[in-house]
């Protein structure tokens with residue numbers, strides 16, 4: 001497994017566009033202090049609930065590889081579920097095992113692998129930062145999301161994966177919120193409106209039929 005991951009990251013470093021791809025980084029000096037928002041609550045209750053798409057337009061299969069613990073897998077599942085609420089049937093992430101095909105009836109897409117990597121020092125953006133994860137499309141085979149699990153520490157792996165899934169959908173970094181390039185313990189807890197707007201623009205989806213986490217929805221549900 002170690003060799004495979006090494007091979008994967010070597011491959012990654014050879015790919016064009018790698019340096020501008022989706023490294024989610026954190027400062028070696030520590031994370032910003034979370035003051036603005038309470039921790040994650042029940043996912044569905046803080047999202048808008050627009051009518052769903054009649055049919056699934058596209059399924060994006062995800063394979064989970066490497067030494068993610070049970071708790072880690074639950075966090076990945078949470079990230080996937082929240083994205084599926086946001087995407088509202090237009091695009092659907094589906095976790096698949098082995099060579100299992102994507103859900104019948106939907107337009108199949110190439111699989112993406114979510115890999116746990118340990119003990120690897122990847123190239124990082126200049127400055128006193130360390131990469132938590134990176135996502136890179138691979139020619140002809142969906143792509144690769146590498147999560148540096150031994151650097152996650154007390155950070156929320158679910159938030160990291162949620163951010164990276166934004167890159168899987170083709171969204172780049174934003175100024176703040178989920179798609180900010182720097183990990184933030186509170187601002188990356190859900191799929192926010194700016195991120196959904198970026199997905200809608202990228203994939204030409206109707207914004208008013210997608211969902212996003214909304215403080216007002218959350219407080220009304222409490």
Ligand SMILES: [Zn+2]
Pocket residue numbers: 021022023024163164167173179180181
């Ligand atoms: Zn990123």
